[in-house]
Amino acid sequence: MRLDKFLVEAGQGSRTEVKQLLKKKQVSVNGKIETSPKTQIDEKVDQVICQGQNLSYEKYVYYMLNKPKGVISATEDNQHKTVLDLLDKTAWDKEVFPVGRLDIDTHGLLLLTNNGKLAHAMLSPKKHVDKLYRAKVAGIMTAEDVEHFAKGIELKDFTCQPAQLEILEVNEAAKTSLVAITIKEGKFHQVKRMVLACGKEVTDLERLSMGPLQLDENLSLGEWRRLTAEELAKLEVFDVEL
Incomplete structure (x- = not known):
């Protein structure tokens, strides 16, 4: 790998910025000052130090975000804050993106990475990856609704795969419910539309x-x-390079 590419991917700045660092003799490889951006290195073996910091190479990065409401699951938007706006400079330098999406008014777990193969595997309909949601509901969810979910709810434009509905709490006086819903798909507004059905x-x-x-x-x-090493180990079930 070229030294300038390594420095950029290690979060040391843009190509132009790292060239300036090299020119100012701020970078050493295996104890030797390097000034050429074209210098070839072995990113997994060579010791690269920039401005006194020992750098390690990460091809892929993985972020767990507790997405708040009002933020959209995108990398850029002219009207709303995006999930990428909540992350650090490394996330921007590595060009991470959300794996799937959460509606603007939905909050909770969102994975962001620059590993396209992992994202594809986790979102593939063939993988049937479970997604668990907790929902507050206006109305009383019933045993009949549980059966309805299990059979696969038919919506206007498609029929949902069988899903699991667990009733956690029911407030008869307020006519509200708290439920857990597990789906294997992730279509637009799917959980909300299933409950509405x-x-x-x-x-x-x-x-x-x-x-x-x-x-x-x-x-x-x-x-x-x-993500922790333990969490990354769990992602190995998707059989892609991590």
Whole structure:
């Protein structure tokens, strides 16, 4: 790999900025000052130090975000704040993107990465990756609704795959419910439309898990962290380079 490419991917700036660092003799490879951006290095073996910082190479990066409401699952938008606006400079430098999407008024777990093959595998209909949501509902969800979900709800434009509805709480006086819903798809407004097909309305929706990843309960809305080694190991089930 070219040294300038390595420096950019290690979050040291743009191509122009890292060329300036090299010119100012701020970069060494295996203890030797390097000034040429074309210098070839072995990113997995060579020791690269920039401005006193020992750099390590990451081809792919992975972020867990507790997405808040009012933020859209996109990398850029002219009207709304995006999930990428909540992350750090490395996320921008690595050109991460959300794996799937959450509606603007839905909050909870969102994975962002620059690993396109992993994203494709997690979103592929053939993989049937479970997505678990917790929903507050205006109306009383019933055993009949549970059966309706299990059979596959027929909507106007498509029939949903069988899904799991678990009734967690029912408030008879307020006529509200708290439910857990597990789906294997992720079509536009799907959970809300499924509940609406049962004659009720979702008033709050939170995603708790996606495949083997579970939302870190210590992450407040809008907070993020990089995935742990244990979480990355769980993603190995998708059989792609991590």
